[in-house]
Amino acid sequence: LQMEYQKLGFKDDFGIDKQVINYAQSKAMPIIELETLEQQLTMFNHLSTHGDHMLTETFKQMDDIEHYFLDLIHAWKKGDMAALSQYYQLSFDGSEYGQLSEKVMLIERN
Numbered sequence: 216l217q218m219e220y221q222k223l224g225f226k227d228d229f230g231i232d233k234q235v236i237n238y239a240q241s242k243a244m245p246i247i248e249l250e251t252l253e254q255q256l257t258m259f260n261h262l263s264t265h266g267d268h269m270l271t272e273t274f275k276q277m278d279d280i281e282h283y284f285l286d287l288i289h290a291w292k293k294g295d296m297a298a299l300s301q302y303y304q305l306s307f308d309g310s311e312y313g314q315l316s317e318k319v320m321l322i323e324r325n
Contacts, residue, residue, distance in 0.1 A: 223284065261315070265311070265312040265315065
């Protein structure tokens with residue numbers, strides 16, 4: 216997916232993580248991680264039992280990434296909660312995988 220985002224002109228250098236890290240480094244501020252790499256990998260390990268589904272969904276998104284991602288950004292910029300809620304529901308649907316993803320990626324992390 217990252218390569219598809221790059222084709223659309225998005226660069227990871229402009230991502231929020233890099234912006235915050237660059238700012239902190241420019242001010243000689245300490246950088247404290249909220250999650251370790253190991254914690255992040257463990258999160259995805261919990262989802263590995265649904266690897267086929269995750270891969271299928273990734274390929275589906277790639278087919279329509281420009282429309283999907285640009286609409287999502289537009290909804291975020293406008294503060295369109297109805298559209299953002301719809302994207303949330305698409306991402307974390309009622310399927311076993313959707314419910315597990317929501318639990319592992321959002322609920323247990325926050």
